[in-house]
Amino acid sequence: MKKSERLNQELIYLSDKKVFHLKELEEAFAISERTALRDIADLEQLGLAFYSETGRSGGYHITNSKLLLPIRFNTSEINAIFFALQAIKNISETPYSNEYQKIQAKLLKNLPTRLQEQIKLQEEFVQYVSQPSLNKVIFFDLLLKACIDNDLILAENQQFIKGKQKLQLLDLFYQAGNWFCHAYNLDLKRWFVLRLDKFRMVKQLKSDRVIISKNELSESYQEYEQKHYCIPYQCLLTKIGEQKIKYNSYPIMQIMHQGQKIYLNGRYNKEELHYLVDYLISLGSEVKVLKPQELRDSYLRKLKQIIKQY
Template sequence: MKKAERLNQELIYLRDKSAFNVQDLMAEFKISKRTALRDVEELEDMGLPYYVAPGRYGGYRLIKQQLLTSINFNVDEINAIFYAIRSLEKISETPFDKSFSQIRDKLLATLPEGQQQQLDKLLSVLHYWQTAPVKENLNLALIAQQIIAEKALELTDTQYGSKRVQVQFNELFYRDGIWFASGINYQNDMWGTYRVDYFENVVALDVQRYTLIELNQRQEVYESTYHNQSFRIEVTQFGQELFLRHHYPNMQLISQDSQYYIVGGYNQSELNYMAHYLVGFGTEIKSISPEPLRQKYVDVVAEMLKRQA
């Protein structure tokens, strides 16, 4: 085991201990007393907080703290971290040997169990895709905080007029330059997805009607019933590439007999939005069903041509 790896493993080994001695490290890591003593000095330099207990069998006493203890990363791991910061949407496909799950586990191992659980919860509700933000968002931290706390927010939604609402969210997600939040409106008990950049006067409430699990269950029911109009779009081979670059949760790509189809469901209120989405495929669309969606698509294209006449 290399020295840097051994020091990291020693940090993990000591994480939940209140005291240790040199013999503990010698036995656990099969090292000499001289090496163990050097390791203790280097662990202190890395940020491990301890003091020497007096007496023949005093050993070392660890000082409990909430700060993250320093960890040595190798070059591949550092490259992977910076690659992730620059290209978050490609985290799962990096050219580096170390996976992000390994790095995440290593960082998590330095945290107390309670903090690990909070971090896991945070990562389960925050999602990031691509494209620079269209507008500045000032309330993301507060929204995320309330999701984790499983509490509601009171805010003014200005996307369609100006409405003061109380909402409990279960997720934040970023798509095409826009931050969205999904959750339940307390006033009408209806599920909705909101654009965060239209929020004003956001206030945290010490109110909880649902757990995060219950909200997720409500979302599953909503998704399965709201998009009740099925559709099927045949696209070219390049069309399937366009789909993979940009699509929504209510649709998927299938292949049958070397042909590509976009299938899924939409709500009648989303007809206009769906037609404009399909226009983005240009000449790569071969057929559209059902007929109302095809006709709306034709109308949108006709309006575009009319403006160019």
């Protein structure tokens, strides 16, 4: 590691510390005592404010509670940041949709001229293809807050239940062009996977009951998943089919290699059989349904419906 990079990493390492010892830097960065002492002197020159104390409880005491020192990125790290910003633009159907361009402009402006030119060339010659958000999410900020703060909300999402529901959200996730959440209905004591763009009303409620903790919600969902997705299935995949599934898969799916064969194993619920069939149809000839017979029959019926169109 170059010295400039090491100093940068040492600043990050010390950013949440009030006291540190020479031995810590030696062990964390695999450097000698002499190098650690030189680094401390250089960090002081960069603006790190500290004083030293001797004795058993001694060490270097940092006097500024926050390190307001510039964090420097190397070329590879800068490229990684701009690659990431470009990659997430298409899925930015969030309250922060308009912020990515601003972030990129600020970062670019603070780079040396040579690196600015390099990033502009990168944007010109490297094409970013990612799956865009298909639908606008009106209440993303409220749903995100409810999830993070573990709030009880009153909501309308008529995918499964007509009318208003009291919900707690375990998490939010993005898949196949849409945002979803795992939501627990407190009145029905039942889990649902809901699309965020389908919410028509969201309101935070002052809890009139005991809020379920995040740990309890997580345990409850794992138990539900085991009981709800109770029918095992297995398919045979080609190598291309394996790649397609890795690009767009679900948590209850698992790819297994046995000898020269590639299998897709998973579980489904009867109520959601048609979703699984549509998913497998989308893989075309890269998948062959092996079992159970119910899934094979549904898959073949769907194929016949498609053939009839021609």
